[in-house]
Amino acid sequence: MTDVVVAVEHLSKRFEPVLAVDAVDFVVERGSTTALLGGNGAGKTTTLAMVLGLLLPSAGRITIFGQAMPQRRYRLLARMNFSSPYMDLPHRLTVRENLTVYAHLYGLSDYKARIQHLAQELDLEDLLHRIYGQLSSGQKTRVALAKALLNEPELLLLDEPTASLDPDTADYVRSYLESYQKSVGATVLLASHNMSEVERLCDNVIMLRAGRIVDQGTPLALLERYGRQNMEEVFIDIARERHIELALPQRKAAR
Amino acid sequence: MSVGLAIKFSLRRIMAMVLRHGYLLRRSWPRVLELMYWPTAQMILWGFITLFFINHSSWVAQAAGVLITAVLLWDVLFRGQLGVSVIFMEEMWSRNLGQLFISPLRPMELIAALFVMSMIRTVIGVGGAAVIAIALFHYSVFDLGLPLIAFFVNLIVMGWSIGLLVAGIVLRYGLGAESLAWIAIFALQPISGVYYPIKTLPMWLQDVAFFLPSSHVFEGMRAVLIEHVFRVDLLVNGLVLNVFYLAGGIIGFLLFFRSARIGGQLVHTGE
Numbered sequence: 001m002t003d004v005v006v007a008v009e010h011l012s013k014r015f016e017p018v019l020a021v022d023a024v025d026f027v028v029e030r031g032s033t034t035a036l037l038g039g040n041g042a043g044k045t046t047t048l049a050m051v052l053g054l055l056l057p058s059a060g061r062i063t064i065f066g067q068a069m070p071q072r073r074y075r076l077l078a079r080m081n082f083s084s085p086y087m088d089l090p091h092r093l094t095v096r097e098n099l100t101v102y103a104h105l106y107g108l109s110d111y112k113a114r115i116q117h118l119a120q121e122l123d124l125e126d127l128l129h130r131i132y133g134q135l136s137s138g139q140k141t142r143v144a145l146a147k148a149l150l151n152e153p154e155l156l157l158l159d160e161p162t163a164s165l166d167p168d169t170a171d172y173v174r175s176y177l178e179s180y181q182k183s184v185g186a187t188v189l190l191a192s193h194n195m196s197e198v199e200r201l202c203d204n205v206i207m208l209r210a211g212r213i214v215d216q217g218t219p220l221a222l223l224e225r226y227g228r229q230n231m232e233e234v235f236i237d238i239a240r241e242r243h244i245e246l247a248l249p250q251r252k253a254a255r
Numbered sequence: 256m257s258v259g260l261a262i263k264f265s266l267r268r269i270m271a272m273v274l275r276h277g278y279l280l281r282r283s284w285p286r287v288l289e290l291m292y293w294p295t296a297q298m299i300l301w302g303f304i305t306l307f308f309i310n311h312s313s314w315v316a317q318a319a320g321v322l323i324t325a326v327l328l329w330d331v332l333f334r335g336q337l338g339v340s341v342i343f344m345e346e347m348w349s350r351n352l353g354q355l356f357i358s359p360l361r362p363m364e365l366i367a368a369l370f371v372m373s374m375i376r377t378v379i380g381v382g383g384a385a386v387i388a389i390a391l392f393h394y395s396v397f398d399l400g401l402p403l404i405a406f407f408v409n410l411i412v413m414g415w416s417i418g419l420l421v422a423g424i425v426l427r428y429g430l431g432a433e434s435l436a437w438i439a440i441f442a443l444q445p446i447s448g449v450y451y452p453i454k455t456l457p458m459w460l461q462d463v464a465f466f467l468p469s470s471h472v473f474e475g476m477r478a479v480l481i482e483h484v485f486r487v488d489l490l491v492n493g494l495v496l497n498v499f500y501l502a503g504g505i506i507g508f509l510l511f512f513r514s515a516r517i518g519g520q521l522v523h524t525g526e
Binding site: 015045046052053054056078080082084086089091092093094097100101102105106 | 265270272275279346349351354355356359360516517518519521
């Protein structure tokens, strides 16, 4: 058996009357980076929220590190973390105060050294004394990433990790995520709209549309299957439902 | 780096949440001022009404501090409830609730932190007003002695219970329901007998009042101030009722919390 970190089986979530996630199955292997791709309303954030235990599934099963989520939620959450531009930190606290509070919540013993280390790595040293609410959105994204790395998570979930960042900083963050993953052997599950990011970081891509998985594979395999030059073209094919006519003949040919 | 993986009820996580709100309180003097403003304003108003009634009402003349004590004790209940509800809503206003619950923080740990912060805020707010009452009206609520502690405990626990229910409702139904935090407790004020004996109420409302811990506290307060008797029976009634109130508040909050995890309100906090 492969070393599976996240196993999702027949996962569904219904917000009456909408079926937001519809019988989704996938696995994320240890040390890999997997992307959930799809247009707005495809079910990416809902799926991530269920993996985090923030949202209870309507049906199906999630296993993380071999333990059931959400039943073993609190034990699992100490080994995971999450960053999203759609979740904030207290605006009136400084960056250092915010990171200190979360370091205590994750039970870090040498939290001051960890905060200092992350501040150096993510170029936050000059921001530590600043009020979080007064930062630019790009600075907030870096602080959110620092918060997500506080407990050195074995499983890191990211929702649009480089949203609001300028190209230079985005590139720096991607490089940092790559080196972090290699250094600690972390597993990453991310949702992104940035296709070049997905091509660069991800070993596996899960394409979602209207709550269902419509295709999955390595970025290279998807590019070949759709006969496209880049993931953006594949994304558009799937968003405009061209994947059915484009992919099926190639699948038949592949057989 | 070592990561504490303790998953039991964690004092450190509770104190982390207290620290989070301590940082907020420390930085914002208007918040501290606001805590004291309303209890002080109410106390001053009722203090002058007391001065007037001393010469015009034999009932008030028997115990000059009865109205000032009543208004301060009422604020223990109100501030206790508001402390829990508002501190919880701070997390919703700052869109921090999702972040908190993807950490190992348990709902019961959050509840414990809310109680600690509510206690701190209530002591600052009502304590400040009580000190000002000594300077303005030469009346010290602290002269009540040990009964004051009994009244304080009963009222703040009742406040916490109602505060938790309000927090749960706001979590489940969104910030559109936040005004409940400021008005919910006032539905109980007329039946609690804050400023008049419970026997003033119609008989059927007296029956309702029996089930409010606050009515036993304010009856007990008048017994101490007017009859100079500490009514243990009223204290016990209040404590027993509060066991049920607290259990109801916690269970209610946890049910709303579970409902929010089904409905997605922890992911999309808002109106």
